[in-house]
Amino acid sequence: GQSLEQPSEVTAVEGAIVQINCTYQTSGFYGLSWYQQHDGGAPTFLSYNALDGLEETGRFSSFLSRSDSYGYLLLQELQMKDSASYFCAVRDQEEHKIIFGKGTRLHILP
Amino acid sequence: DAGVIQSPRHEVTEMGQEVTLRCKPISGHNSLFWYRQTMMRGLELLIYFNNNVPIDDSGMPEDRFSAKMPNASFSTLKIQPSEPRDSAVYFCASSRTLALEQFFGPGTRLTVL
Numbered sequence: 409g410q411s412l413e414q415p416s417e418v419t420a421v422e423g424a425i426v427q428i429n430c431t432y433q434t435s436g437f438y439g440l441s442w443y444q445q446h447d448g449g450a451p452t453f454l455s456y457n458a459l460d461g462l463e464e465t466g467r468f469s470s471f472l473s474r475s476d477s478y479g480y481l482l483l484q485e486l487q488m489k490d491s492a493s494y495f496c497a498v499r500d501q502e503e504h505k506i507i508f509g510k511g512t513r514l515h516i517l518p
Numbered sequence: 519d520a521g522v523i524q525s526p527r528h529e530v531t532e533m534g535q536e537v538t539l540r541c542k543p544i545s546g547h548n549s550l551f552w553y554r555q556t557m558m559r560g561l562e563l564l565i566y567f568n569n570n571v572p573i574d575d576s577g578m579p580e581d582r583f584s585a586k587m588p589n590a591s592f593s594t595l596k597i598q599p600s601e602p603r604d605s606a607v608y609f610c611a612s613s614r615t616l617a618l619e620q621f622f623g624p625g626t627r628l629t630v631l
Contacts (some may be wrong), residue, residue, distance in 0.1 A: 511561070
């Protein structure tokens with residue numbers, strides 16, 4: 409079987425840095441992705457990590473440690489528009505399907 | 519390039535009626551996914567196709583749900599008969615073959631009264 413765990417909610421202040429963690433359990437592993445979803449919108453792709461280490465894309469970075477079955481999304485210089493839900497997703501090698509976490513709701517305070 | 523196209527965007531129907539949701543994936547994408555999202559259950563994968571062939575339909579709730587992909591540019595998700603508990607947002611997504619970067623359509627908000 410497979411499972412992903414991420415916090416249900418995180419609160420941070422505008423301009424600050426926030427980290428959203430994701431731990432996973434799969435029978436095989438191809439990579440970890442992150443998606444952002446604003447209220448009333450569709451999930452949009454943010455990043456993908458196949459190898460250990462940090463991937464940076466502007467204010468957003470994503471980290472993966474395959475040995476720890478763990479990854480995180482790092483958001484810097486938070487803006488109010490970053491208020492959204494963030495989902496991690498993994499592809500299970502055995503079942504060949506992509507599994508999404510339950511999502512983390514990010515609240516940003518002015 | 520157009521993204522994933524879904525229709526209708528909103529659907530309100532009465533219990534017992536048949537509902538058909540439509541999806542046009544991004545041209546060149548080999549994989550197509552149908553998801554359902556509710557507050558209680560989050561984002562659930564219902565079924566996915568690779569090269570128009572259903573690969574895994576284990577997420578389909580029950581026999582009332584069926585999905586087809588007659589060609590590379592069109593897929594349908596049908597619910598017959600619909601029930602109030604089917605009310606949700608249904609997303610279609612496509613990607614290059616089983617890639618982790620999926621492109622989601624705008625979704626269909628279904629309300630079954």
